[in-house]
Amino acid sequence: MSTAPAAGSPWLPASPCTPQGCAAHSGGAAGRARSAARLAAGTAVTAGGVALAPAAALLGRGARHRLTSLWARSVLRGFGVRATVHAECAPARDTAEAGPGCLVVANHVSWLDIPLIAAVLPGRMLAKSEVRRWPVLGPLAALGGTLFVDRGSLRALPATVAALTEALRAGHRVIVFPEGSTWCGRDQGRFRHAAFQAALDAGAAVQPVHLSYGPTGAAAFVGDDPLGASLRRVAAAGRLTAEVRLLPPIVPGPGTDRRALARQAQRAVARLSANRPAASVHHRTGSSPAAASSLRTPS
Secondary structure, eight states, rough: OOOOOTTTTTTTTOOOOOHHHHHHSSSOOHHHHHHHHHHHHHHHHHHHHHHHHHTTSSSOOOHEEEEEEEEHHHHHHTTTHHHHHHOOOOOOOOSSSSSSSEEEEOOOTTHHHHHHHHHHHHEEEEGGGGGGTTTTTHHHHHHOEEEOOTTTTTGGHHHHHHHHHHHHHTOOOOETTSSSOOOSSSSOOOOHHHHHHHHHHOEEEEEEEEEEEESHHHOOOOTOOOOOHHHHHHHHSOOOOEEEEEOOOOOOOOOOOHHHHHHOOOHHHHHHHHTTTOOOOOOOOOOOOOOOOOOOOOO
């Protein structure tokens, strides 16, 4: 999720997006009663996930992921978000069998990215340490096996890479937003390299994923935007849609380093960002047709 760089840490990633410039709602809007009903439904389903998380942790990985996917789809429906999947490849699998898992990397627009990816590719998320302290979502993330990173400490980075590597070697699907900060969806930031080192160390493939929303402003969660304001904006949107585009996995070749791997994944995702039609100072215009499917969950 997005935060401005902490004082004394100018190296932290940041985007130029602001709530005032990028997160203004546009397009149709739901009535006040419907908006309140969506906010209540989405919040209730999210809270229900917290209540069920301890029991879900006792299930096998496949059953746990099916339950996670069902919960994530329910969160999206509760907030009135309609989601579709466009697949250019078979999705990355998460398996307890021998062999590494897969590193899933996506552009970062909103808190909605978390249930959106969890609905299609449930796995272990990497999130900033502040998320652990969020009401409702923080405890749910921790119980769901989220890996946390202290973005303000360079010294903590090797331990984070080691934890990602261990999870990948154990066969887990690990989801990372390598921009390190949310962007409004009309452009994207540079992919940071650290998580890609974990893929190389574990011998894991990288699955690029492109996320997009319409209207973009309703979904964008950028800058110092309060979470409560974003929740209300999403619930108030009249026709909020989300798209997940699964791109061909990248299998690192001999001699590939983390920087080259990050650039390759970034180019794959940026190709679709460049083809999103809209008029904006952040946006390049174009078109890219793809066949859509209903929201599905691979094991």
